[in-house]
Amino acid sequence: MPPRRINDNLDDSDSDISILGDVGEGVSKGKGKGKAIDRDQAAKAKSKAKEQPYAWEASYTRSWDTVQEDEAGSLQGAVEDLIARGRRRRLLAPAGAIRRTIIRHLVLILDLSASMMDRDMRPTRFDLMLQYAREFVTEWFDQNPLGQIGVVGMRSGVGERVGEMSGNPQDVLKVIHERHKLEPAGEPSLQNAVEMARSSMSHLPTHSSREIVVIFGSLTTCDPGNIHDTLDECVKDKIRISVVALAAEMKICRDLCDKTGGQFGVAMNEGHFKDLLFELIPPPAQRAVSRAAGAGATNLAADLMMMGFPTRLPNTSPPSLCVCHSELKSEGFLCPRCSAKVCDVPTDCDICGLMIVSSPHLARSYHHLFPVKPYKAVQSLADTPNPSSNCHGCSVSFNEVALPKAGSALEGMSPLGRYRCPDCHHDFCADCDVFVHDVVHCCPGCGK
Numbered sequence: 366m367p368p369r370r371i372n373d374n375l376d377d378s379d380s381d382i383s384i385l386g387d388v389g390e391g392v393s394k395g396k397g398k399g400k401a402i403d404r405d406q407a408a409k410a411k412s413k414a415k416e417q418p419y420a421w422e423a424s425y426t427r428s429w430d431t432v433q434e435d436e437a438g439s440l441q442g443a444v445e446d447l448i449a450r451g452r453r454r455r456l457l458a459p460a461g462a463i464r465r466t467i468i469r470h471l472v473l474i475l476d477l478s479a480s481m482m483d484r485d486m487r488p489t490r491f492d493l494m495l496q497y498a499r500e501f502v503t504e505w506f507d508q509n510p511l512g513q514i515g516v517v518g519m520r521s522g523v524g525e526r527v528g529e530m531s532g533n534p535q536d537v538l539k540v541i542h543e544r545h546k547l548e549p550a551g552e553p554s555l556q557n558a559v560e561m562a563r564s565s566m567s568h569l570p571t572h573s574s575r576e577i578v579v580i581f582g583s584l585t586t587c588d589p590g591n592i593h594d595t596l597d598e599c600v601k602d603k604i605r606i607s608v609v610a611l612a613a614e615m616k617i618c619r620d621l622c623d624k625t626g627g628q629f630g631v632a633m634n635e636g637h638f639k640d641l642l643f644e645l646i647p648p649p650a651q652r653a654v655s656r657a658a659g660a661g662a663t664n665l666a667a668d669l670m671m672m673g674f675p676t677r678l679p680n681t682s683p684p685s686l687c688v689c690h691s692e693l694k695s696e697g698f699l700c701p702r703c704s705a706k707v708c709d710v711p712t713d714c715d716i717c718g719l720m721i722v723s724s725p726h727l728a729r730s731y732h733h734l735f736p737v738k739p740y741k742a743v744q745s746l747a748d749t750p751n752p753s754s755n756c757h758g759c760s761v762s763f764n765e766v767a768l769p770k771a772g773s774a775l776e777g778m779s780p781l782g783r784y785r786c787p788d789c790h791h792d793f794c795a796d797c798d799v800f801v802h803d804v805v806h807c808c809p810g811c812g813k
């Protein structure tokens with residue numbers, strides 16, 4: 366297969382994501398609307414095969430094959446294209462103030478049925494899912510340090526609790542790291558798994574979100590009862606379900622997402638799978654409707670919740686027992702209310718139940734509420750009286766003259782390599798632009 370076609374493939378998957386951001390109508394059209402549960406993949410392939418290469422149609426590709434050198438043998442063009450994709454996606458994000466949940470509870474449901482051994486995604490769906498799930502968990506905790514994740518597996522017709530709800534990324538990573546314990550077998554049961562996830566979140570307080578993310582590779586589900594009853598229960602409990610399907614769209618999956626306000630997507634290839642999964646990382650906007658129903662008149666008023674900032678003990682302090690593991694150690698954190706010693710924050714105090722967080726955790730969750738505005742790509746310096754000659758972030762000098770750009774595909778890129786903050790009007794280079802928006806979450810020019 367010529368490399369060009371692979372590139373097309375990438376571009377297509379990208380445009381599909383932006384469709385997802387809309388009402389989700391475009392995707393359902395492309396995937397064949399209202400597909401019955403027992404239809405097989407052939408039907409889907411027929412509807413779309415002409416214009417869209419699917420993962421199982423492609424010959425074996427390596428990630429480095431998709432990066433193309435330009436005429437001069439440089440990778441600049443390919444790298445800039447990746448940056449441009451990121452910029453484009455950022456511009457799609459809503460700019461207005463929305464209410465977001467910072468204390469999130471998520472149950473990750475992994476399909477461990479026999480269909481996960483399919484090799485349409487390399488090396489297998491199962492291995493790819495585990496790899497992406499690990500990256501997802503790491504990134505999720507980085508952006509939602511006050512959140513908790515539990516893991517449930519679907520295997521042999523039952524839901525299996527793989528990992529308890531935990532706020533510690535290491536605990537969660539450990540359970541999905543043990544590959545031999547997750548070996549796929551039998552049929553999945555969507556209903557059993559969702560019921561198990563629902564029961565593990567039933568005790569949660571109202572200020573936290575309840576979310577379920579399902580990675581679903583099978584085209585069947587083998588349920589003990591009516592799954593629509595489970596769906597109604599989830600709507601009542603305000604659980605948001607999102608599904609990333611690996612094979613084809615199933616009506617019940619689409620219904621689960623639509624009725625609970627989650628996102629649904631079918632992964633076309635490995636890259637698209639990751640994009641779909643990682644779109645679920647930023648905290649979802651809270652729906653005003655659901656709050657009005659629950660809390661009556663106090664719709665947009667804030668709920669106050671109690672949090673404590675612990676005292677950190679240095680590892681030179683005298684050893685004492687922690688309340689979480691009953692282990693003798695020196696370092697730890699003291700609950701500000703009952704002075705119990707815990708090993709890790711954020712957590713709920715095991716003695717008095719106070720939520721213990723460190724201030725950096727709180728600050729890191731905060732940036733989602735006030736995202737840095739996207740920088741504007743400067744097209745020409747004609748209307749700038751005194752353009753600065755250096756990047757305001759890293760002091761690298763800007764090009765004086767506009768570089769002729771090879772591809773017209775680089776929309777959202779500045780020919781001068783300048784990106785301007787709409788508030789403080791400082792110019793930044795492309796690297797700083799990405800760094801500010803993806804890592805710092807605060808404009809160095811205006812401090813916002």
Ligand SMILES: [Zn+2]
Pocket residue numbers: 687688689690691692707708
């Ligand atoms: Zn402990």
Ligand SMILES: [Zn+2]
Pocket residue numbers: 700701702703704705714715716717718719
């Ligand atoms: Zn306490």
Ligand SMILES: [Zn+2]
Pocket residue numbers: 756757758759760761793794795796797798
């Ligand atoms: Zn810079």
Ligand SMILES: [Zn+2]
Pocket residue numbers: 786787788789790791808809810811812813
């Ligand atoms: Zn600024």
